[in-house]
Amino acid sequence: MALAAFSTAKAQDSLNTTRLSQDYSGKRTFIWSIGVEPSMPVGNFNNYSGFGLGGSLQGEVKPGDRVGITLNAGYIDYFGKTVNGVKYPDFKYIPVMAGVKLYLGDVFYIHGQAGPGFGTNGLGTSFWYGGGPGVNIGRAVDLELKYTGWKQNDITTATSGGNGGYNNPTPTPTPSPGPYYGGHYSVIGLRLAYTF
Numbered sequence: 001m002a003l004a005a006f007s008t009a010k011a012q013d014s015l016n017t018t019r020l021s022q023d024y025s026g027k028r029t030f031i032w033s034i035g036v037e038p039s040m041p042v043g044n045f046n047n048y049s050g051f052g053l054g055g056s057l058q059g060e061v062k063p064g065d066r067v068g069i070t071l072n073a074g075y076i077d078y079f080g081k082t083v084n085g086v087k088y089p090d091f092k093y094i095p096v097m098a099g100v101k102l103y104l105g106d107v108f109y110i111h112g113q114a115g116p117g118f119g120t121n122g123l124g125t126s127f128w129y130g131g132g133p134g135v136n137i138g139r140a141v142d143l144e145l146k147y148t149g150w151k152q153n154d155i156t157t158a159t160s161g162g163n164g165g166y167n168n169p170t171p172t173p174t175p176s177p178g179p180y181y182g183g184h185y186s187v188i189g190l191r192l193a194y195t196f
Contacts, residue, residue: 031060031068032196033142039189041078048088048181052078056191060101068101072113078187088181094118095128107136117150126150144191154182
């Protein structure tokens with residue numbers, strides 16, 4: 001009977017250890033993740049783009065159970081709209097943002113980020129910031145709802161019809177060639193990531 005009781009206790013302890021190792025918060029101090037990021041432009045940016053899709057690689061250092069320090073680098077393409085016969089070029093960026101995660105428990109967290117966003121084709125470099133809540137789904141899947149905003153320099157298209165990139169001339173009331181736009185841009189998106 002003593003041997004049976006010892007075996008049962010040992011099995012239970014092994015099961016608990018396995019569960020802990022499978023939990024996302026299983027005392028890992030460094031976490032890599034690779035994610036896909038669909039997003040929807042809102043506000044002023046929705047006049048020029050209706051959808052964005054990209055991906056990112058993120059590293060996270062956990063100095064404590066409830067705090068994580070992150071560095072995220074990615075690429076995202078916001079697809080240009082056609083408005084009143086004018087085709088806006090795609091808005092393509094390479095954001096690199098550092099952040100802090102505050103864990104509310106073993107699975108829920110709030111994540112804030114900020115850093116430069118490098119635009120391609122003459123979009124220039126701008127300051128990006130954002131954040132939102134997230135949840136760890138098991139040990140391997142991370143889902144985050146995020147708001148991101150930045151100040152896009154005033155630009156005109158380099159070619160009408162949207163077949164070229166961008167330039168950054170001095171703004172004029174009636175820019176030529178192509179449409180004139182810029183200002184504060186913002187998006188609401190998701191980051192669905194695999195962690196390892």
